[in-house]
Amino acid sequence: MLISKLESVLDGDEMEVRQEIYDAFVDALSLSKCGDGPPQSSYKTYYYNQDPLTLYEDQTTISKGTTGLVTWISAQSMARDIYNPDTKLHKHLASASKVLELGAGCGLVSMVVSKLFNSTVYATDVDENVLQRLERNVNLNNLSTRVVGLDWFNDRDVVTNIIPDVVVAADVVYDDYLFSPLLTILQECLRMNHQCKIYIRGVIRNERTYQKFISMLREDIKHDINIMQIKNECTQIRNPASNNRPNEDMYEVLIG
Structure with a gap:
């Protein structure tokens, strides 16, 4: 042509x-x-307070049928705030005994928590390729993060056995098909530990989807819910293959 x-x-x-x-x-x-096609997976090092964390991740947003093989901007933002001792997130994590990450993907958030605190950290996801990638990244950084398979539809007992003090989740609000099972998992966390704090951070890519999640959240969760706008300061380190755009609004939901 x-x-x-x-x-x-x-x-x-x-x-x-x-x-x-x-x-x-x-x-x-x-x-x-001849097979060169999409960019190959590569090692990427993130620095927070000069503290390096290297992840093996893909360079495309969707790979092997999942979005969990690349680090999304909400995870980068959450990791940055975990390192900030002035944030509520840091303070809650510092006093936590058990931390659960939902939809951990490549594992940035879980591994940052493992590096900074003495808590037992559970990095969970459902896709087998993602779980293998998680294991690889945990071993790459010589961390004690525990990788656990968690299907929101069927594995509520996993949460029952963990009983987390803090739950973190980045970029898990994107498909309304998953809202009900996600909320079921959150309810179980709060049922097992009434003092549990839940942090959900994401980018508003679709206003209707976001509002539907917030509506279901307020209806199903009978705990204090605070929703905050987060300044997007991570665009300079975002994955070039990512669909994140600088003008997208980032939010954080704090439950408990």
């Missing part, structure tokens, strides 16, 4: 498309068909 366009522009002139352009175009086509 590109060559045809060039030829049509030059039609009628005495000029012609140089052979080098044809050759370069053919080379580019052959590269796209």
